Amino acid sequence: MPLTPADTSAIVLTLKLASVTTVLLMLIATPLAWWLTHTHVRLRAAVTALVSLPLVLPPTVLGFYLLVLLGPQGAVGQWMQQLGLSTLPFTFGGLVVGSVIFSLPFAVQPIANAFAAIGMRPLEVAATLRASPWDRFASVAVPLARPGFITAAVLTFAHTVGEFGVVLMLGGNIPGQTRVLSVAIYDHVEALEYADAHLLAAGLVAFSFLVLLMLGRYSGHWQRTPT
Amino acid sequence: MSRIEGWFRTTLGDFSLDADFSLPSHGVTALFGQSGSGKTTLLRLIAGLSRAPGRLVVGGEVWQDDTVFVPTQRRALGYVFQEASLFPHLSVRANLEYGWQRVPPGERTIRRDEVIDWLELAPLIALQPHQLSGGQRQRVAIGRALLSCPRLLLMDEPMAALDAGARADILPYLERLHRELELPLLYVSHALDEVARLADTLLLIEAGRIVYQGPLAAGLTRLDLPLAHRDTAATIIDATVATHDEALQLTHVVRGAVALELPGLHGLPGAPLRVRVAARDVSLALAMPQQTSILNLLPARVAELADDAPGQVLVRLALDDTVLLARITRKSAQLLGLQPGTPVVAQVKSVAVA
Numbered sequence: 377m378p379l380t381p382a383d384t385s386a387i388v389l390t391l392k393l394a395s396v397t398t399v400l401l402m403l404i405a406t407p408l409a410w411w412l413t414h415t416h417v418r419l420r421a422a423v424t425a426l427v428s429l430p431l432v433l434p435p436t437v438l439g440f441y442l443l444v445l446l447g448p449q450g451a452v453g454q455w456m457q458q459l460g461l462s463t464l465p466f467t468f469g470g471l472v473v474g475s476v477i478f479s480l481p482f483a484v485q486p487i488a489n490a491f492a493a494i495g496m497r498p499l500e501v502a503a504t505l506r507a508s509p510w511d512r513f514a515s516v517a518v519p520l521a522r523p524g525f526i527t528a529a530v531l532t533f534a535h536t537v538g539e540f541g542v543v544l545m546l547g548g549n550i551p552g553q554t555r556v557l558s559v560a561i562y563d564h565v566e567a568l569e570y571a572d573a574h575l576l577a578a579g580l581v582a583f584s585f586l587v588l589l590m591l592g593r594y595s596g597h598w599q600r601t602p603t
Numbered sequence: 604m605s606r607i608e609g610w611f612r613t614t615l616g617d618f619s620l621d622a623d624f625s626l627p628s629h630g631v632t633a634l635f636g637q638s639g640s641g642k643t644t645l646l647r648l649i650a651g652l653s654r655a656p657g658r659l660v661v662g663g664e665v666w667q668d669d670t671v672f673v674p675t676q677r678r679a680l681g682y683v684f685q686e687a688s689l690f691p692h693l694s695v696r697a698n699l700e701y702g703w704q705r706v707p708p709g710e711r712t713i714r715r716d717e718v719i720d721w722l723e724l725a726p727l728i729a730l731q732p733h734q735l736s737g738g739q740r741q742r743v744a745i746g747r748a749l750l751s752c753p754r755l756l757l758m759d760e761p762m763a764a765l766d767a768g769a770r771a772d773i774l775p776y777l778e779r780l781h782r783e784l785e786l787p788l789l790y791v792s793h794a795l796d797e798v799a800r801l802a803d804t805l806l807l808i809e810a811g812r813i814v815y816q817g818p819l820a821a822g823l824t825r826l827d828l829p830l831a832h833r834d835t836a837a838t839i840i841d842a843t844v845a846t847h848d849e850a851l852q853l854t855h856v857v858r859g860a861v862a863l864e865l866p867g868l869h870g871l872p873g874a875p876l877r878v879r880v881a882a883r884d885v886s887l888a889l890a891m892p893q894q895t896s897i898l899n900l901l902p903a904r905v906a907e908l909a910d911d912a913p914g915q916v917l918v919r920l921a922l923d924d925t926v927l928l929a930r931i932t933r934k935s936a937q938l939l940g941l942q943p944g945t946p947v948v949a950q951v952k953s954v955a956v957a
Contacts, residue, residue, distance in 0.1 A: 504702075507705060
């Protein structure tokens, strides 16, 4: 059974959302993880908790507050309107913002764990070998934390592909704009189109399994080469 | 060349460091003390890896004072850590070149091939760090530090994590660096045999305070310092190989008027040889003994006596400018009537290469 054009569009949109979210989150999570690993300020515990919040909150709660905050009456929404920008809810941009926040812990934690596992010693060695702080970060910390970056990227991508609650609250169900895979499956089930639902759902199961399989094969890469 | 001097004062929990130091700008200085005495703390402060109020001047350049703090990466130093800490994501070659590449070509004071030669690194260069043994890794780490063209080399117990075999492999390389490099080396250790073998100058640290800084031989034999009272207390003598007795397999060494014989053939005639005499291997007589198995009988004078373990005294002996320690019983000291100035014959039962 072939995919309908609407389903194909949902798949393309989902992959686009997951890619954009992953790229943005790598850029945001890396400095945040570095700061969390190396700071000693009291604020650290609060920031760690805040970053982890999406792990425990129902996605609907997150989606609801984002909707309120970003909507025309919300603080961010009003500020954006003052700048002459349109508001984010029910747009692709809104989905990206929601996905970035929703997947933040999945990006930050593996990277922060990887930075913490490196410890101070390799960075101190690099300093005695005349590497500046930026140089140490780029030539020592990032390559040594590579497994953490890969885990973070894969988890972020997969988690975004699978998100539902935030999307529904914040993005609605606009074909080609905010109608992602999980929403499409939901629609098929509502319409009792079980065959279409199966096709997408089984595809998602297979995709998720493959992702976790790859991740499992990758993790432990450094443990096999003791130093 | 100017010296390496400065001071640091700091308190960390119940440990306080209060160290004033002035080290020669060449040769090996051993920073010696018990665990927890502050050796590593002091080394890290000198490297700028830790911070504490103080002052540090190296070769006329201020690295730290009230207004200046040069960050580690801008101090021309090499640091060898206790664990080799090679970068696991880089090959041996890339590890060696990490610091080298960050030194502007015009400021490179050392030749890459020379370092690879000295440390015999050529066979290792294409390997990955995890393929090396512990001793090989530490050799690469030493090479890596040297290639960053330091003006001061710091080593924090570089052999403490190695087994006896690997240590024996590394020591000759360190001795060679000592001979061939004009570089001051500050070497942290709590192993007296390493210090006796390598160091020229001793910096003795106890509970965060420097209790002695000066020539090694004098520091080892000062009766008011703890080293002389250790079980393994010994003197070192920087002597010169005089002749070999091939038939009896003996080496004769001399230092001034002092001549010693030791078993085995060591060095070439004219070569310097550092020998070691343990305090417990020296006994004393008032007259030259006849018909004894002891080869080395040295006329000396008692310089100082001090209480040692119960029932024992330590005697510092002067033979011109050479010093020997003898550990004898209190009873023997009384029977012989030893006092400062008493002429004696030191019977040295065993001399070893340091």
